[in-house]
Amino acid sequence: MSRELTVLLVDADNTLWDTDAVFRDAQLLVLARVEGETGRTCAAVDRLEFIRSYDQALAQKHHLHLRYPAQLLVRSVEAGLAGIAPEVAALDAIAGRTMTSGLIKQDVVEAIVSDYMQALTRMPPLLGGVPEGVRAAKAAGLRLFVMTEGRVEKQKRLLEQHGLLDSFESVWEMTKERSQFDRVVGRFAGSRVVVIGDQPDRDIVPAKAAGCSTVLVPSRFKPSWQTAADQGVADYLATDFLAAVKWCVETDSEATVQIN
Known part of the structure; x- marks a missing residue:
């Protein structure tokens, strides 16, 4: 039978x-916006690899894994442009330590997150x-x-x-x-x-x-x-x-x- x-x-x-292409463009948008707000420039040859190192550190450290709040990426990248390693930046962002020590005001962070989320809606x-x-x-x-x-x-x-x-x-x-x-x-x-x-x-x-x-x-x-x-x-x-x-x-x- x-x-x-x-x-x-x-x-x-x-x-x-x-989907990777959509995230790539959205993450590079975040990096460019954070650079503009801080006046600091990413020195890495591979800009995408740079921001994804912070994304992956957050995913490994946060209890929501890849669904961590997007504002943490903004704060981690901000710290990264100041020379902070991904793992340290992720822990600081999750603990809220970058909320007060960062250069970017919270309303600007929220605006960057809004643009990031909008970019992720692209088909x-x-x-x-x-x-x-x-x-x-x-x-x-x-x-x-x-x-x-x-x-x-x-x-x-x-x-x-x-x-x-x-x-x-x-x-x-x-x-x-x-x-x-x-x-x-x-x-x-x-x-x-x-x-x-x-x-x-x-x-x-x-x-x-x-x-x-x-x-x-x-x-x-x-x-x-x-x-x-x-x-x-x-x-x-x-x-x-x-x-x-x-x-x-x-x-x-x-x-x-x-x-x-």
């Missing part, structure tokens, strides 16, 4: 669309291979779902804007932990479940522990806590979404077509 159709559970940010462009990969998955009879730790409505809106909403059966907001992937595997008992994502620690490791097949499509953005060895935990390392789908079809005896 043949099993049910294969389920593809797909991450959205930096797997379907280039991210689709990554290479995504439209072709989605079409190939549908042609092969695979079932497509989006998994997200963000807001469902936002992801649905982006899918619709990119003309992909009808290709996905549903969008799920879920914490990417093994227990959640266990529930998915239970829901689709009898089906092969494949998880496609860009982050080894968030997308691949917990899904693989739950018994899913896993495909990593590495993002350009690699958090400081990841190493090159982390990419090896996935069942397959794909260059883009189309390559990920091709692997799924080639290793799936129930697929209805093969992709050239």
Whole structure:
């Protein structure tokens, strides 16, 4: 007896669309604004690497991880331009010590944060291979779902804007932990479940522990806590979404077509 159709559970940010590009532009905007307000200039050759070192320090130190309050980034970068190391600046910002010692007034910080948040609303462009990969998955009879730790409505809106909403059966907001992937595997008992994502620690490791097949499509953005060895935990390392789908079809005896 043949099993049910294969389920593809797909991450959205930096797997379907280039969220990293949106954050890059927004973070560089923050750096430029802080430079303008302090009169200090970033001496680093790689300006993006400079500000992301403070972003990553905050994510590692703050209990909300990557969802830390954006004003902390402004204060940390302000300290960074004065020569304070990322880890120290992050701890000072979290403790509120930079609120009184910084050069930038709080109302200006709030204005920078407002511009930063506005910049993050820009629609991210689709990554290479995504439209072709989605079409190939549908042609092969695979079932497509989006998994997200963000807001469902936002992801649905982006899918619709990119003309992909009808290709996905549903969008799920879920914490990417093994227990959640266990529930998915239970829901689709009898089906092969494949998880496609860009982050080894968030997308691949917990899904693989739950018994899913896993495909990593590495993002350009690699958090400081990841190493090159982390990419090896996935069942397959794909260059883009189309390559990920091709692997799924080639290793799936129930697929209805093969992709050239």
